[in-house]
Amino acid sequence: MAFDIDKYTETSQKVAWQDLDFSDFREHPLPEGTLRSLRYMCDIEYHTVCYLRDMLVTPSHKDEDVTAFMTMWNREEFWHGEALAAVLAEHDVIVDFDELKATRLKLGWKDRLDPVKQSLLGNIVGSGFIAVHMVWGAANEWSAVAAYNRLADLEAHPVLAELLRRIAKQEARHVAFYATQARERLAKSKKAQVLARFALKNFWGPVGSGVMTDAEVKHVMGHLMGGPDGRREAAKIDAHIARMPGLDGLTIVQDALDARGIAA
Amino acid sequence: MSGEQTMSVEEEAPLPFDVRDFARTAVGSHRDSIDLAAFAEHPLDPGTVRILAYMRELERSTMTYLRNVLVTPTHKDARVTAFLTTWAFEKYWIADAFEVIVQAHGYDAAGIQDLPRLRALGLEIAERATPIVESFRANSIGADVIGLHLASVTIDEWITEAAHLRLAALDPHPELVKLLATVQTVKARHRRFVEPDAVRRLTDSKRARSLARRALPRTSWPIGASSLRRSETAFFYRTLVSEALATEIDEHVRSTLPGLSTLTLVSTARRRALARGGASNEVARRLGRAASLLRHPRAATAAGGSTGSAAADTTGATQTTGTTDTTGATQTTGTTSTDTHTEQKGGAPG
Numbered sequence: 001m002a003f004d005i006d007k008y009t010e011t012s013q014k015v016a017w018q019d020l021d022f023s024d025f026r027e028h029p030l031p032e033g034t035l036r037s038l039r040y041m042c043d044i045e046y047h048t049v050c051y052l053r054d055m056l057v058t059p060s061h062k063d064e065d066v067t068a069f070m071t072m073w074n075r076e077e078f079w080h081g082e083a084l085a086a087v088l089a090e091h092d093v094i095v096d097f098d099e100l101k102a103t104r105l106k107l108g109w110k111d112r113l114d115p116v117k118q119s120l121l122g123n124i125v126g127s128g129f130i131a132v133h134m135v136w137g138a139a140n141e142w143s144a145v146a147a148y149n150r151l152a153d154l155e156a157h158p159v160l161a162e163l164l165r166r167i168a169k170q171e172a173r174h175v176a177f178y179a180t181q182a183r184e185r186l187a188k189s190k191k192a193q194v195l196a197r198f199a200l201k202n203f204w205g206p207v208g209s210g211v212m213t214d215a216e217v218k219h220v221m222g223h224l225m226g227g228p229d230g231r232r233e234a235a236k237i238d239a240h241i242a243r244m245p246g247l248d249g250l251t252i253v254q255d256a257l258d259a260r261g262i263a264a
Numbered sequence: 265m266s267g268e269q270t271m272s273v274e275e276e277a278p279l280p281f282d283v284r285d286f287a288r289t290a291v292g293s294h295r296d297s298i299d300l301a302a303f304a305e306h307p308l309d310p311g312t313v314r315i316l317a318y319m320r321e322l323e324r325s326t327m328t329y330l331r332n333v334l335v336t337p338t339h340k341d342a343r344v345t346a347f348l349t350t351w352a353f354e355k356y357w358i359a360d361a362f363e364v365i366v367q368a369h370g371y372d373a374a375g376i377q378d379l380p381r382l383r384a385l386g387l388e389i390a391e392r393a394t395p396i397v398e399s400f401r402a403n404s405i406g407a408d409v410i411g412l413h414l415a416s417v418t419i420d421e422w423i424t425e426a427a428h429l430r431l432a433a434l435d436p437h438p439e440l441v442k443l444l445a446t447v448q449t450v451k452a453r454h455r456r457f458v459e460p461d462a463v464r465r466l467t468d469s470k471r472a473r474s475l476a477r478r479a480l481p482r483t484s485w486p487i488g489a490s491s492l493r494r495s496e497t498a499f500f501y502r503t504l505v506s507e508a509l510a511t512e513i514d515e516h517v518r519s520t521l522p523g524l525s526t527l528t529l530v531s532t533a534r535r536r537a538l539a540r541g542g543a544s545n546e547v548a549r550r551l552g553r554a555a556s557l558l559r560h561p562r563a564a565t566a567a568g569g570s571t572g573s574a575a576a577d578t579t580g581a582t583q584t585t586g587t588t589d590t591t592g593a594t595q596t597t598g599t600t601s602t603d604t605h606t607e608q609k610g611g612a613p614g
Contacts, residue, residue, distance in 0.1 A: 010295075014287075046342060049334065049345040049348070053330070053331070056330060064324075067326075068356065071356045072353070074349050074353075075287075075349050078287065078349045078350075079287075082287070097283070097346060101343070
């Protein structure tokens, strides 16, 4: 299934929530644990630009389709941050740019693959490394879709659920891009398969690990991926990844849950 | 009445730039407002199309720019990254608008990025090293680098603004003029963010000023030009940025951005672009000269001997164009239309 980049860019929009009655949150506020997860998701969405940077230091930045996608993707994710910030604001949790800046300064942005390492590695390995990025991105976007849908189910708050489904729908388009790119690139190169397998197995971590504290990562993982239903979602993400050329048998999401002692 | 009031309010208290409002009201695709039939009926001058193809590449180079900017502490400033996110989005659609028009004229823009082999290799090495070098260097410098980045966008926007105004004057096709006016409104907002922010950061920090003074002359202007064919950058300057205009922009840089009073960025970039200078061109010239001697021994004998360096230089210069142009046939056509364009329109308006 080809991904139509022109169609994607033409239809890329900021997620809409103005038509949703957010004042409902004042009457029916969300529980503490949910707000904590939302805050995590909100921060991660705002920090997408940091992922963008990690992607750009490799040869990916030269491909016109990839740069077109990244321009739109980065903006859509920013708007997810804005939408979630608006929900949090109804609960008097204010997320402002200065505070985000403080998070980035305090914790430092240490994605598993930092730019220097990536740049060195990416440039040595060359275009095969784009495949790694694409499959990495796909794993993250699959996680995002699962997380938003799962939170919508768990909370069953009509306004929140509608917003989260809208966000998940956009994330699904990101999945389509990354997965298509990853599949094509992996299928073409045995070397890329070996590299992707190695990178995912050894370096992948749940979205946000590295920039958020371990306590927060653990809370969100437990909240959204814990228990039998959560684990089922995690297994689905792993199954998607394992269907990629050369990646069969990988269970990176479930491994990450096990490593953090998240109850099944 | 109300108009006057608005004016005075604007003059008295410029509101601080609202990044969230900017993001909310970002301007996307221009496709629906471009009347391609008007171009079919009255096509643009070939030189204008060539410039638009070049400008398309400049607008589309945001990801390469961000690549070098985001590895520095600039990425930690959420307000700046929020701006850059929307800025890249709007520039993408400006590039798209130019592309639509270029394609409608059947212009083959593929050659713009085809660089002579030597330069391509140099660029490749530089591109691979830049984020690494930038990361180490800028992270040791710290937040002062943000001032440099905002100053570079500011200066680039000034160059672009001047170029757009000039292009609209040279080829006042109503559809083009309309589009360029829209593009300028979009870009005016970019300037409203980057300009005061750059001024503030440079004013506040001596280190930021000194960094900007050292780093800005190393940038190829306009931003994005470093990965495009030199012939196209030369055409851009030759057609749109006269020496007087370059000086004017430089004066604006010096009088607006603190600490840059010694810089002549645009004049220097213009001179370099037009001189076809640079190390790789010198190499190409020598290679070209050698090749011409090999291929045309008789011509070489005729021109050679004590005729001296002047004759050799002429051959060299011609050859350089030849060497560069071999990479793309489009280019040769382009070069011809360059002169036509300059001759036709060059002297006309201001």
